[in-house]
Amino acid sequence: MKRALFQAEMIRSELEEIVGPAFISVEESDKLVYSTDWSWMPQMWLDRGRPLRTPDYIVHPASAEEISEIMEIANKYRIPVVPWGGGSGTQGGALPIFGGILVDTKRLDKIIEIDEKSLTVTAQAGIIGTQLEWALNEKGLTLPHYPASANCATLGGYLAPRGTGTISTKYGKAEDLVLSMEVVLPTGEIIHTPPVPQHASGPDFFRLFLGAEGTFGIITEATMQVDYLPEARLLRAVLFDDLHNALEAGRLMMTRRLDPFVIRLYDPASTLTRVRKILGYDFDGAYMVLGFDGDPDIAALQEQKAMEICARLGARDLGREPGEAWWAHRYDFYYPPQNLKLPWMYGTTETVTTYDRIEAVYYAEKKAVEEGFADWNVRFIGHFSHWFHWGVMLYSRFIIEEPPADAREALRLHNRVWNAAMQAVMANGGMINEHHGVGLKLARYMRRQYGSAWPFLLRLKRMIDPNGIMNPGKVGFGF
Amino acid sequence: MPLENVILTTENCRYCLMCRHVCPVGHVTRRESLTPHGWALMIASVGRGLLAWDEETVQALYSCSDCGTCRAHCVTDQPLPEAIAAARADVAARDLAPAVVYETHRALKEWGNPYEQQSPAPVEGQGEVALFVGDEARYLWPDALEAALKLLKAVGVEPVLIGVGRNNGYLASSLGFPSTARDLAGETLSELEATGATRLLVLGPGDFFTFSQLYDERLGIEWPSGVVLEEVVTFLAERLREGALAFRKAADGTPCAYVDPTHSVRVTTRYDAPRALLEAVLPAPARELFWRRERAHPCGNVALQFTEPHIARHLTYSRLADAAGVGARLVVTEDAGSLSHLARHAERFGLRVQGLYELLADHLA
Ligand SMILES: Cc1cc2nc3c(=O)[nH]c(=O)nc-3n(C[C@H](O)[C@H](O)[C@H](O)COP(=O)(O)OP(=O)(O)OC[C@H]3O[C@@H](n4cnc5c(N)ncnc54)[C@H](O)[C@@H]3O)c2cc1C
């Protein structure tokens, strides 16, 4: 037996002792399925019949203690540990690009406590979003984080890349809903963050794990703030002739604190293509869905004030139906064959910035993509769907329907489009990402994005993960 | 299903994660490869030469429970279970399927069922209404049939029995033998024709799905246009609503949960009927499982019981654990196969199993 093979068998046996024989796999079909997440790059690679780097071992631990023991083995043999929740990430964050141990967290799926007085839920991090939501709904509650990936993403996967959902405008991003967490550090220690996040008892270190995308450890449990299911959900749609006035309307609603749970503003290109295709509406302009929820009287008044703003800015009231239909079918956009799918090339270059810069970012990115890749008949579409008091997220996308057939050429073109988009975004004050995370895809922009703070982040990483085992190559760490 | 449709479906599903949360096999195994997108990616990857059908991949292919939950949740109605069955047919035709698949197939061919070495009983008589018995109600839980007949008699219906001891064709289709499934279907349909019936009653959603959908989609067999298909529970619930059927309340107040039987997700109009019937006899409302109605998981009585019995067992455990988790001590359902699988392991979860038809028949007013 070759030495490497012998060592591989030793590691396998040690891992098996921890999780049990039913919860470790080295089978080829498993390895292939775990070699790609939901990002375009690996999917395209497999689509063109090319194999990817696979994990060496896939394990399904059932507790933080088991994960801690797995970390010990990884440190001993200096092999990577890659956390995997639902594998629905779009940035290649869960790709085992250097092999190693892939830790699927989905056996950590227990709901530990639903506190109906403080309105919190404590659950293990591998629970699938929709399952958690169903359990809360049985008690008239909801976790107000509604990403389109709720059916496939895990609670840990909501938090690790700092996800955003459909109703985050009112209720906050996943990171705003978390009170405390249990985390297994790369060194194997199991730590608990303080029970509540708002206090003045020292630095807010627990935020380090939000956005670390598994490079600082594995989140194994979280306590989240929940809400009562709203008594009323009012939806309505309006149509603006141009994006400028529509963005201004959204800004006014937010800065006047009208508290919409959703403002979904599609740019004219998206309105013409995606909205027409999925919802069947033939609108010419910028289609905006507005939603207000909670107490019916308050929601109605908020909606009335919002409609006054829209009317002043020249919007046409489309009534309730196109708002309610959007709400009912908001996830239909993601079902094949009507979603964006291979062999097309596409990327969601979403970003966030302040209101004074958002139009500049939008037009700069649009120009960079459309003019830079006109030869490829690229399409650029976008919507604005998460609004803050100070700015808004742009969910921009590029689509090339006939990319190169050769996998390497396709990947190069894909990276060039991303590069053009990200350079335009950063040059105009936008962030490289708002909610999908950095993963592998955006790792190369982290140095520029963070500037003088980047060496500090690198030092932190070295301190937390001295052997560099945790999810190497992601978030800009580990190369 | 023609090969182009298999390819189209698996190409659609291979990177779609939108129904993974409801897949029962994914739920009990936690393996990404044993989920809708996992199977689709596996089949698509064989097509691309990234994987080959070998012992390991074929075993994985035969680990899908063919329960239909993925399709029931699919906004664009992708026939993934049908595509998986078609991929199995390809594998089986190439002699690559596990030995147990061929053994089960042989039994189906010879005896029409995988449980007993007995041929189906001949049909006797003619009438307006026929009832398909099948193999599970004949061999696994015969009390359900007897009780259902008593209930039907109470509302003046005495059906002619057909398919007594014969599988409806689902199992052969699920294992990858469409031509055997077609033969079994043909025999059932000839019997039906011979009775002259214009209404066929079935004992559970598995038969309903097979006759109303599988025959057409997987086997290319049209359902006879003059015959109305109906589940016994739906038929009885309607009689109850009209006042033609009445029950005494049961004295036993043991906390009870209703288990939607295997394949329920494929017949979305059926959920209220068994609940209405149960409400008529129970002294207190039945408890609802977490995995219920449109998200109900199968109870284990699928082809997996032969190909991957440990996964089938875990499906059964999962239903029982769900019932125990909501505080039930008694579980009730009507489908013979579901009942027999639940009963095998109920004790381990501190539960007792009761057939719905038997419970109702014992409490006829
Ligand atoms: C159809 C679809 C729609 C989507 N819509 C949205 C949306 O509306 N909003 C949104 O924010 N995102 C969306 N996404 C992107 C993605 O689903 C989210 O980022 C999601 O939260 C990822 O969760 P996951 O459990 O699948 O994580 P994975 O993809 O498994 O992992 C993502 C990253 O987090 C790390 N990680 C996973 N679990 C843990 C853990 N327990 N501890 C530490 N690190 C961990 C992984 O290593 C990886 O780096 C969508 C994706 C899909 C497929």
Ligand code: SF4
């Ligand atoms: S059946 Fe539908 S929801 Fe499920 S994987 Fe296929 S396309 Fe997606």
Ligand code: SF4
């Ligand atoms: S048929 Fe059932 S087991 Fe098979 S993929 Fe669909 S949901 Fe999963």
